[in-house]
Amino acid sequence: xxxxxxxxxxxxxxxxxxxxxxxxxxxxxxxxxxxxxxxxxxxxxxxxxxxxxxxxxxxxxxxxxxxxxxxxxxxxxxxxxxxxxxxxxxxxxxxxxxxxxxxxxxxxxxxxxxxxxxxxxxxxxxxx
Amino acid sequence: xxxxxxxxxxxxxxxxxxxxxxxxxxxxxxxxxxxxxxxxxxxxxxxxxxxxxxxxxxxxxxxxxxxxxxxxxxxxxxxxxxxxxxxxxxxxxxxxx
Numbered sequence: 001x002x003x004x005x006x007x008x009x010x011x012x013x014x015x016x017x018x019x020x021x022x023x024x025x026x027x028x029x030x031x032x033x034x035x036x037x038x039x040x041x042x043x044x045x046x047x048x049x050x051x052x053x054x055x056x057x058x059x060x061x062x063x064x065x066x067x068x069x070x071x072x073x074x075x076x077x078x079x080x081x082x083x084x085x086x087x088x089x090x091x092x093x094x095x096x097x098x099x100x101x102x103x104x105x106x107x108x109x110x111x112x113x114x115x116x117x118x119x120x121x122x123x124x125x126x127x128x
Numbered sequence: 129x130x131x132x133x134x135x136x137x138x139x140x141x142x143x144x145x146x147x148x149x150x151x152x153x154x155x156x157x158x159x160x161x162x163x164x165x166x167x168x169x170x171x172x173x174x175x176x177x178x179x180x181x182x183x184x185x186x187x188x189x190x191x192x193x194x195x196x197x198x199x200x201x202x203x204x205x206x207x208x209x210x211x212x213x214x215x216x217x218x219x220x221x222x223x224x225x
Contacts, residue, residue: 071197073174074156100198101159102152106166113158 003051005041008077009058009067010118013040016055019117023095024080026053053078058119067119074100076113076123085110085126133207136187142180144168146189149203154193156200157181 010016017040020026026042029052037059041052058067070077082088085103089112093099100121101113111125136142141164148163149155155163161177164170172180181201184190188207193200 068197072199074158074198076158100156100200104159104162106162109166111162113156 005052005054006078007054007056008116008118008120008122009063010055010116010120011058012118013038013055013057016040016116016118017042020053020055023092023097055118064119071115071119071121074113074121077116077120079111079123079125082124082126085112085124088112088124130207130210132183132187133189133211136183136189139180139183141170141172141177142184144170145177145180145184146203149190149201153202154200156198160201 008016017028020042021028025045027045027048028040029043029048030039030041032039037057040055042055043050043052058064067077089099089103092114098115099112100115101111103110103112108128109125110128111123113121113123116122144164145160148160148167157174157178160181161172161174164172164177181190181192185192188204191202191204193202
């Protein structure tokens with residue numbers, strides 16, 4: 001068994017697609033129209049056949065309270081691996097990305113947390 | 129208020145939280161939890177740490193700040209200054225009990 005797909009609830013799929021591709025650098029993998037919404041996934045260009053990230057619409061009434069409570073306490077919706085958190089922090093901040101946690105060395109890992117502009121916090125991490 | 133400060137400082141976990149806030153102000157609950165577990169081996173639940181933060185906040189040692197959708201915690205050392213003044217610089221007498 002392998003993890004094939006993970007998902008984040010996004011407030012606006014178009015805005016999310018722009019942020020996850022233009023800003024973060026992922027590539028669009030699948031787009032299937034579903035009424036007003038889409039089945040919309042992105043992948044890492046470093047691993048195009050790897051785990052897909054589903055940009056799932058956050059229209060369900062349970063989603064907003066869930067997201068609001070997580071964001072208030074700084075809890076990320078998911079975590080992405082990078083080669084160097086400090087370098088990514090610099091690159092993303094220059095592009096106007098808002099961080100709620102600046103790079104923090106925690107034993108063998110370094111992490112940082114940023115706002116994906118679609119209602120989620122995302123953690124980036126690298127291991128020594 | 130001074131009573132609350134001593135009560136807040138009497139707990140080692142709460143002193144660790146203050147140690148970490150000295151290093152960087154403006155931490156989310158998530159960051160504080162991560163620091164306590166990875167740097168100090170304090171594997172407490174988020175609810176437990178929330179309760180410790182509430183004690184520190186009641187004593188005025190931690191101030192919370194809502195910024196947009198986020199909530200950040202800052203260190204406030206003013207209650208400690210009152211204690212220092214009371215014994216190390218006793219004149220004029222402070223009105224605190």
